[in-house]
Amino acid sequence: MYKIDPNNITELSNKIRKNILDLSFYAGASSSHFGGALSSVEIIATLFGKIMDFNKNNFQKKNRDRFILSKGHGCMVYYSILNILGIISDEQLKSFEKDDSDLPGHPVKNLNLGIDFTTGSLGMGLSLGVGVALAIKKNNNNNRVFVLVGDGECNEGSIWEAALCAPNLGLNNLTVIIDNNNFQQTGSNDEIMSTKDLKKKWLSFNWKTSTVDGHNIEEIFNILKNKDEKLPQAVICNTVKGKGFSFSENNNDWHHSVLTKSFYEKALNELNKK
């Protein structure tokens, strides 16, 4: 089993990208959400590799940090890290999007696989995070809760209900990470429904808010390593949809697409050169 080196998150990111390629290839003609998984790779690698207390030995125990993938369509990045952690097996990965699988195209709660919540209908995960963070505080525990949302997902009103709620409850153990890749399903945010200045919005909802380069591991780590004394934290990660492969970067055709053998090999080739 691969042992994660917290000092080499770049290597972990490459391994996640390799898994995403495999998963996307396993999905075959049923397509997979390629671009939005790749934009989250460094966020997930830094979180699970360097920030969160979450591993094969404690993922079913109370005393662990929690992660909620609110942008459930990005599940390939989630399944990938759970595989690297040794929680999802290589065989299970091969069942991705297959008949009767535990790993469909949006995560389904499966405590044996480290998946705490069913997600995929956008806008619901942050409220779950509020509930979990509140429960942890009520139980006088110090664990943290991380929720990954998409920038397109911030179109949903329910995100803002939760955004209003968390600071009112003083949930400084809650962090929302916004994968700000500037695209949603059928176009750029500006074309479909611009969220304009997300930082101003989260600040005005009274979150401790920062913006970082969502592919810069050091920046992500430095902003996530500490929680605020009082406020929940919002971290806007500026990312590139489809990050890592020449054909998919900033190309929204890869939002949900079929990874053919030739693209798979091309991508592997590019990855191996890193």
Place this chain on the structure above:
Amino acid sequence: MIINDRNIKVWSTIGARATFGIAALELGKEIDNLMVLTCDVSTSAGLDRFRKTYPEKYLDLGIAEQNMIGVATGLASENFNVITTTFAPFQTMRCCEQIKVNLGYMGQKICMVGIASGLALGTLGFTHCCIEDVGILRSIPGITIISPADSLETVKALEKAVKSESPSYIRLTGSSNNPIVYKEDYDFEIGKSITLKQGKDITIFGTGSMVYQSLEAAKILEGKKISTTVVNMHTIKPIDKIAIDKACSSKLIVTVEEHNVIGGLGSAIAEYKSSLKNSPEQLFIGIQDTYSKSGSYKFLREKHRLTAEKIVEDIFKKLKT
């Protein structure tokens, strides 16, 4: 809960909503990990005393029902025993997809209480009435739906639902001065209907506020030589199939509900009944798939033919055809 004559009368006078608040207060004493979540309706839901007595078990999410269901799910996933409550339309429809994903698909156990369902808030118009909740929730797999017949049954249903392992919805109908169906304590089991009166000609299945009206209708029918069975179908999902099997020896099955005739108790019974080889006709009494002008609870029940007298008239009309 102490169940005695005095309490039964008091609960009836204050109605199901305020009785729910009293029952929650009692559960707060007993259940350490209980959490009651509301959306700015503590007074309407009779929860002001609960809020003062157990501030650590009470959480007001403001007017944001989608967030309430999500927060409830997060808490429940960490082993809190959660009740959510607000007015029935907002408890069931504003956050319908959160209910589907979190309680249905994910199967997270939460007990939802929809207050003032049916026509009770008629003066406020049909934004606040709720004639659709059962139909909508019945189509989501895995959610138990209970519609208590009176205030005492509200107490008993809440306790059972909170202590069960299944996600549930308790639909509170009626207003203050809620007629008493049960004058003394009795056994209440989720999914097991209760025959309140035995007859041999027709069977009326009532639910919620309509159980009392069904009993009153049966009295009038008896005077007109129609021997009537009245069944309190307090649980609409899962439906009590055995009770429906038994009713098939009647010459007519009547369903009475303060709900649209599409999707509610009548539909649930008809769905099962249609699989039986020999079953009688069914008369659906309820709101006939329409919205109406607003008005008092009494006015609207008359208008939608949900009084004992109108029920009798409709049964006679059916029997003559």
